Amino acid sequence: MNKPVGTQKRIIASKHVKLGQKNAKGQTYTDINDIFYNTEQKPVFFTGSEVIKEAIRRASVGTSVAYPITPQSEAAALIGELYAEGYLDEYFRGESEFAVMGQCAGAAFGGHRVFTTTAGPGTLRAMENFPMWAGSRLPIQVCVTCRGINSPLSIQPDTLEIHYLLETGMLVWHAETAQDLFDYILKGFIVAEQPDVHVPIAVCCDGFFVTHTKDTVELPSEDLCLTPYDPYKSPVTVMDMESAPIRMMRDPFVMKSNYISYATHASWQQEVQSAVERSRKHTIPMLDGLIDEINTDREVLVVASGTAVSQSREAIRLLEQEGIKVGLVKIKTIRPFPKEEIRQATKNAKHIFVPEFNIAGWLAREVKAILPDNERVYAGPHVAGGMTMPSEVIAEEIKVHLGIKPSPNRRRP
């Protein structure tokens, strides 16, 4: 569960005209603050896929487009059941992830709140769409249930695909648990749709470890749902011909090579980056900070995201039994990257370990890039290709690196 306790800060309350009214399913449109902090949450024991369904049940989504790929297929099909029950206006199966993300874009251009799911090779097939979504300022949410992208074909868990999402202009959040997944999906819509943000969001989780395992998750009543998306708060025109059709450009700069063209594209890219940064002020109260810290006054820290955090929690407990004290930084948002928060949290650390479920170690690179004295950062341990990362492996690697235990790989002279 790992739900942080304590007093929650709040995001600016919804002023949507439908607030307090009931939808066709009898759910009451409710402000997100009230959904999470002012109503009773009841524990259920669900798989991650079921948790995605329960989040979407309460999310007032207009359109969802589905396509089968392991490990997101079950969640995508469960959303279809919600559609059949009348919770969504539109739902259909697309023909490929590239097409699905285009269909999602069409629905978002037309003014709907849009949700879809993908994984692994699907994420990469869809890739051209993600910077287009961001550049078009479409606050679509895609839930990425990470899996391997390598050949030979693999369906196993692996978080390498997140690395490809980092510079798309999307918000990228990484859930550790099913509870995170539920919270991030609902909160993600609200943050991404803020008029000063209004960019797409990828809510990532580790496939199988989160989607296919059962966990106890606290859910608000299913009689509540988010207030609807208001397309007329978008910073760009909704493509519904309900506003005057001004010509967007007197001189199309798309393919011109002149200073105005360069300046337009450069400033647009800067604006998308800034929008991602501006999401911080909405995300911090929603997620209670972009990182969680446990005992960060210690000299040895683990910095991680996703299920690597859960495995690290257990590794830290094992080390504690041997008298080795290790602190933990859980990164919740990869974009925006919590630079200042991580710098502060690690300022006293002498050794920083970054365990990851991918062979590249992209999170370690991200961490190294923002820290002073980054020789403190040890990239690893890494597992890839669907292997689990036993807590003992993390504990062992920490001990070896600290010189408490000899390396099993050390060659004898």
Next chain:
Amino acid sequence: MSKEKIQLCEEFASIMPPEYQELVESATYGKQDRGWKDIGSSKELIEQHSLCAGCPESIAFRYILASLPNPEDTVFVGSTGCTSLVFPHVAVQNIHSLFGNQNAIASGLKRTLKARFPDVEKDVVVLAGDGATVDIGLDMTMQSWFRQEKFTTICFDNELYANTGGQESGLMQKGFVAKMAPKGKSFDKVRLAEIAREAGCAYVAMLTVSKPNRVEEAIKNAVYVAREIGPTFVQLYTPCILEIGKQSMEGLDEMKDSETIGGRFVQKEFITEEAQKLIDSIKVETKARKKSAKDAAKAAKSG
């Protein structure tokens, strides 16, 4: 959108560009029987174009924009290519997103507009080149037809990739020597109209843009049938005079040559029975409406 929304704020009227003032004063939004004959006597929805001098695409744009039955509630979906240079000058909302995904965008858009405005007819019209429609986007073009998505797809067929400099495309004629087909194209021009028919389009038309009345009829049929019945497809020959070695004044001749007997673009239509019934009934309605308007005008004159 009601036409009332296209208005000038009095305080700012004097500083609004003249083109916009004309759009408010003399464009044909809201006129049910608008058509190609309005060109010259009213403000067109295309301001200017950034295509080559004499490019038949530019006249195709003008005819299409003049023929849309409902421009005040129409959204265009374009794709990458020469057409994407023109859309910024068009006074109808339009989406450019990627190369080849236009029918995917239109699928999501049309369904959303239907859900958001159940009582208003919002037309979605895809307009893309042959590379976008047939090569890179064929999957999404056909899948939208299989799914019976209710919007119109228009393909500007210039038989090559024009904007990138004249490379071979699937709609190019067999044997034509082009960039990326240095020995001549080795396979036949893709029979897109027949593919459209077999993939489920209720109305298919293939023609050149040499005759504005024919273009108007095809566009109106396509939009009306898409509203009521299912997907529709219009393939228009808009030759790339630059890349086939013609002069700027030779576009019209090229189109006329290609539509004569034995040519590649002899006009053809595939219409389902249901679509034909609808087209016939609309024709009767339109005729009656025009006649009564004429009679009323005559009566007013004599009375």
